[in-house]
Amino acid sequence: MAQALHFSISTSTPSPNRAFSKLSSSKSSFLSYPIRRISSSNSIRKSITAVYSDVVSNSSSSCSDNGTGSIATSTLSSTDSSGIEVDTVTEAELKENGFRSTRRTKLVCTIGPATCGFEQLEALAVGGMNVARINMCHGTRDWHRGVIEKVRRLNEEKGYAVAIMMDTEGSEIHMGDFGGGVTSAKAEDGEIWTFSVRAFDSALPENTINVNYDGFAEDVQVGDELLVDGGMVRFEVIEKIGPDVKCRCTDPGLLLPRANLTFWRDGSLVRERNAMLPTISSKDWLDIDFGIAEGVDFIAISFVKSAEVINHLKSYIAARSRGSDIAVIAKIESVDSLKNLEDIIQACDGAMVARGDLGAQIPLEQVPSAQHKIVQVCRQLNKPVIVASQLLESMIEYPTPTRAEVADVSEAVRQRADALMLSGESAMGQFPEKALTVLRSVSIRIERWWREEKRHEAMELPDISSSFADSISEEICNSAAKMANNLEVDAIFVYTKTGHMASLLSRCRPDCPIFAFTTTTSVRRRLNLQWGLIPFRLNFTDDMESNLNKTFSLLKARGMIQSGALVIAVSDMLQSIQVMNVP
Ligand SMILES: Nc1ncnc2c1ncn2[C@@H]1O[C@H](COP(=O)(O)OP(=O)(O)OP(=O)(O)O)[C@@H](O)[C@H]1O
Numbered sequence: 001m002a003q004a005l006h007f008s009i010s011t012s013t014p015s016p017n018r019a020f021s022k023l024s025s026s027k028s029s030f031l032s033y034p035i036r037r038i039s040s041s042n043s044i045r046k047s048i049t050a051v052y053s054d055v056v057s058n059s060s061s062s063c064s065d066n067g068t069g070s071i072a073t074s075t076l077s078s079t080d081s082s083g084i085e086v087d088t089v090t091e092a093e094l095k096e097n098g099f100r101s102t103r104r105t106k107l108v109c110t111i112g113p114a115t116c117g118f119e120q121l122e123a124l125a126v127g128g129m130n131v132a133r134i135n136m137c138h139g140t141r142d143w144h145r146g147v148i149e150k151v152r153r154l155n156e157e158k159g160y161a162v163a164i165m166m167d168t169e170g171s172e173i174h175m176g177d178f179g180g181g182v183t184s185a186k187a188e189d190g191e192i193w194t195f196s197v198r199a200f201d202s203a204l205p206e207n208t209i210n211v212n213y214d215g216f217a218e219d220v221q222v223g224d225e226l227l228v229d230g231g232m233v234r235f236e237v238i239e240k241i242g243p244d245v246k247c248r249c250t251d252p253g254l255l256l257p258r259a260n261l262t263f264w265r266d267g268s269l270v271r272e273r274n275a276m277l278p279t280i281s282s283k284d285w286l287d288i289d290f291g292i293a294e295g296v297d298f299i300a301i302s303f304v305k306s307a308e309v310i311n312h313l314k315s316y317i318a319a320r321s322r323g324s325d326i327a328v329i330a331k332i333e334s335v336d337s338l339k340n341l342e343d344i345i346q347a348c349d350g351a352m353v354a355r356g357d358l359g360a361q362i363p364l365e366q367v368p369s370a371q372h373k374i375v376q377v378c379r380q381l382n383k384p385v386i387v388a389s390q391l392l393e394s395m396i397e398y399p400t401p402t403r404a405e406v407a408d409v410s411e412a413v414r415q416r417a418d419a420l421m422l423s424g425e426s427a428m429g430q431f432p433e434k435a436l437t438v439l440r441s442v443s444i445r446i447e448r449w450w451r452e453e454k455r456h457e458a459m460e461l462p463d464i465s466s467s468f469a470d471s472i473s474e475e476i477c478n479s480a481a482k483m484a485n486n487l488e489v490d491a492i493f494v495y496t497k498t499g500h501m502a503s504l505l506s507r508c509r510p511d512c513p514i515f516a517f518t519t520t521t522s523v524r525r526r527l528n529l530q531w532g533l534i535p536f537r538l539n540f541t542d543d544m545e546s547n548l549n550k551t552f553s554l555l556k557a558r559g560m561i562q563s564g565a566l567v568i569a570v571s572d573m574l575q576s577i578q579v580m581n582v583p
């Protein structure tokens with residue numbers, strides 16, 4: 001007979017041994033080691049009970065049940081109200097390889113012409129895509145709506161939980177489209193090109209590039225260096241004629257539509273009037289309205305400069321999308337965003353190390369330390385972080401990555417970033433699925449190596465809670481993660497309505513995977529961005545014993561766990577830590 005060890009920290013029950021006595025009614029035998037005894041004095045019990053009711057009411061008020069139980073498909077074997085919803089890929093992985101080998105690092109794929117078909121999206125989902133990113137710099141809203149619909153259909157028909165991230169264009173300076181279906185142009189050494197803010201009715205004149213920013217001709221000076229995409233192509237400004245700026249190509253290369261433009265004077269990035277451009281342009285606001293209407297899971301804001309813009313957007317979203325809870329991701333890709341890093345990360349729901357533009361704004365050799373810092377601050381403040389851009393750039397053209405690219409991916413995994421992102425590799429490259437396979441297999445391999453070598457970085461995690469109730473959750477999660485490592489448990493189970501307890505566990509980066517049970521499909525999708533979480537949708541109650549019994553039998557019936565597995569369970573309803581063997 002399976003033995004259940006039961007450690008109980010209970011702050012919400014009349015008797016510290018309530019969980020013990022409840023479990024004793026089940027058939028397993030077990031030992032109880034109360035590891036922290038709560039004083040039985042009435043006043044303390046009362047205050048703790050009050051805190052507990054706060055937690056319960058907070059979690060239920062901020063969590064609508066939109067989408068609950070909406071999935072009913074052939075791939076989900078049990079989808080009635082007592083059923084459990086989990087990724088079909090995760091299910092297969094758990095069955096075949098067991099808990100320990102599941103991938104902890106999440107994967108984001110930018111969807112573009114190479115991947116916008118239903119079959120292509122399905123192949124990415126099978127390959128481990130957790131989040132599909134659409135970039136509003138490119139394509140029309142109708143095109144993006146089509147992608148969103150296909151991803152939703154995939155989730156509903158095939159049981160995936162792929163989240164959608166909409167990325168705004170932002171109002172930095174970039175080139176326009178070439179018109180006439182032209183997809184790229186070659187700038188040769190010494191050639192003279194015209195960068196113009198004029199609106200051209202028909203096709204662009206030869207060697208002419210449209211610039212989106214009206215103040216361009218005023219801001220630049222003769223002698224400035226003009227960098228396309230952070231230096232892929234370089235020009236020197238030689239003459240200004242009204243709205244036209246004549247430039248000589250000094251570093252030849254391929255010009256791609258909508259490539260980013262920066263200009264430099266005496267070795268420094270020039271920030272003139274363009275530094276005053278709003279972070280969220282009027283076009284971005286329309287795109288944001290579109291994202292809210294389509295119910296995307298994340299909105300990523302380009303070129304964030306300060307925390308204010310994040311706060312503003314969050315209240316805008318709150319006012320317009322009642323009940324649904326869109327997370328705001330701050331893209332760190334400018335000098336200003338680095339200056340205000342802590343404030344920005346504090347305000348947002350997650351961040352992206354957008355190395356493409358960041359590398360055009362700070363010297364390239366500073367990008368790795370900036371990445372390290374951003375990943376670290378996000379972890380400390382408990383916000384998911386995505387490392388993005390050029391991870392496997394060569395795979396846009398070639399079927400295998402360079403050794404250097406594999407090393408770069410490994411470093412991001414070793415830093416324990418929550419997620420890695422593909423850009424051009426999946427949007428318009430020749431080998432999107434192969435690129436995803438590389439991210440997946442490198443992640444799994446490096447994570448395992450790291451665990452086996454026990455090279456855990458001892459990162460100090462500061463207290464982040466703003467209330468006593470939150471502090472209890474935080475302490476429980478920190479302790480549960482530590483116990484999980486010391487006892488070498490197979491998995492941590494967390495029952496969480498808002499997802500907060502799951503994120504606190506993820507922040508600890510424990511050795512074992514975290515099964516996160518949540519009641520809504522939208523929270524489940526959102527948790528798909530966070531390190532180590534395997535999100536399930538499940539209807540559960542405040543009765544932990546019945547939740548656990550139900551979960552065990554559902555997971556066992558699906559072959560996802562076996563009797564004897566050692567599990568730690570925590571929840572945001574009953575604030576306790578339970579350790580038990582699966583019966
Ligand atoms: N919806 C789309 N339609 C056409 N091409 C796209 C689309 N999305 C991406 N691409 C192509 O893929 C490339 C990489 O995409 P990505 O979104 O990563 O651009 P980026 O310039 O790196 O990001 P950002 O603009 O946010 O800095 C783009 O330069 C573009 O050529």
Ligand SMILES: CC(=O)C(=O)O
Nearest residue numbers: 354355356357388389
């Ligand atoms: C992803 C992105 O926006 C960048 O790297 O610039």
Ligand SMILES: [K+]
Nearest residue numbers: 137167168169
């Ligand atoms: K963008």
Ligand SMILES: [Mg+2]
Nearest residue numbers: 333354356357
């Ligand atoms: Mg960018």
